[in-house]
Amino acid sequence: RPMLVTARPAATGLAIPPVMVALSLQFCLARDVSGYVQAGSDIAVFNTFVAGEPGSAPASCAGISVQKGVTAVHTRLVLPKVKVLAVGPATATTPGSTAATSTAFSQNSSTTQSSSTTIMLVTVAVDQADAERLIHLEETQVPYLALVTSSSGVKADIKFQP
DSSP states (O other), rough: OOTOOOOOOOOOSOOTTTTOOEEEEEEEGGGGGGTOOTTOEEEEEEEEEEETTTTTTTTHHHHHEEEEEEEEEEEEEEEEEEEEEEEOOOOOTTTOOSSSOOHHHHHHHHOOOOTTOOOEEEEEEOOOHHHHHHHOOOOOOOOEEEOOOTOOOOOOOOOOOO
């Protein structure tokens, strides 16, 4: 059989740049620039860091609800330029749910998201270190996306170490 068939690498359906990985993350529609993030866009990833007692700042698509026990809230640029490979609506992950929720939002929110909340999947091309940062942010913090151009002049102002 190897003599009759030419071996071809499996196609992924996405054009992933060399040495990069494709990673999909869930964002509330407002956190993904209200749907303006599209395949081919360059984005910056911001994050809001909350210091304080565990559970003192529950997050949802409506934002962070700062409560007693929060000592500081800071928003910083974490990744200045990331290439978007694909964007699409997230589908419900559990029977009977009206919208998919990211792990961070579902863990920290005491209320159920409304059916009008739209969760988008944004697939990006990143190296391993940036993939680890993004996964950590989505699981534990409140990341936001911003559209950038070559003249935006954004640069990360902190060294993020999960």
